[in-house]
Amino acid sequence: MNTLYITGAGVSAESGIPTFRGEDGFWTIGSRNYTPMEMATRQMYTHNPVEFLSWYYHRFATYRHHDPNDVHYWLADKNLITQNIDGLDGKAGNQDYIAIHGRLDQMTLFHQQGDDVDTHTTPWDNVDESDLEHSLLELFNIDKGHQQPEINKSLKPYVLLFDEYYTELYRISEAQQRMLEADRMVFMGTSFSVNITQMALEIAITQGIPIEIVDPNPVEIPYQKTSYHRMKASDFIKTED
CATH class of the missing domain: 3.30.1600 (SIR2/SIRT2 'Small Domain')
Structure with missing residues (x-):
């Protein structure tokens, strides 16, 4: 999958x-x-x-x-898009993750x-x-x-700043392609308050892709193929192994 x-x-x-x-x-x-x-x-x-x-x-x-935690290391070999700019996924060893909002350790x-x-x-x-x-x-x-x-x-x-938009510098086309090709989307630790999560949700709903939300207090999504894991990401990864 x-x-x-x-x-x-x-x-x-x-x-x-x-x-x-x-x-x-x-x-x-x-x-x-x-x-x-x-x-x-x-x-x-x-x-x-x-x-x-x-x-x-x-x-x-x-x-x-700051150092990566167990979740970053667990995600190191996964198909990953992160909203975080902290670069911890790269420190944990993920060589092909998309940092859709940029990276703290880089400049242009x-x-x-x-x-x-x-x-x-x-x-x-x-x-x-x-x-x-x-x-x-x-x-x-x-x-x-x-x-x-x-x-x-x-x-x-x-x-990526509030009054800027996604460009190829942030690998937006590749991110959209990964969404379209997914059989399952798992959202971890996000409040669904930024454009990239809305884009992913729209693609999931249009394509009928099941989604899972991992968060102690998850946002309720009006989509029938949604599953909730009301826990921290560090607890969720223990259920996946």
Whole structure:
């Protein structure tokens, strides 16, 4: 059976990374001046990169040394699309997973959406926290005087922001093809609040693909071929072995 696993922040919670909408979640806590929904936008990066990069560094990059948990290792040989940018599936050994929202450990040229660009490793360890703002501007090749990123010159975290859309940089066509070819979809630790899960659900319903939802408090889906596993992902994988 061709099972497609689609994972969300709940899978990485046991690695000590906050879920997005929990009490200490990435989207619950913003910066001093802006809400998370305002911060995580291309517009904010374009017009206020210092604020954006400082928030991004504190809310994401500080978790870059966390290790995979048992679920990531169990998924290492599975057909996987993850919404998480933490890179833990790669650390666990999955060589062909799709990081549909990007990866914390990578950056790209700051480009017009849809342009074909490469990804590069982000040298986060070069950041000087004692001079964080200037250090981040230097890391992303943003002029300290102008303080605005320049298209095709500056760099940008490899992450899909709220006001951006899925492009081939995020392997969206391959993700859709994996959905269409699946005999079974298993959603693990996701709140179904992002576009990729809605896309997967629509394909599953249209194609008649059975779905399973793994979550202690799962979202109820109005689809007859839905099964629920009201448990953490770490408990679910024990039932699968």
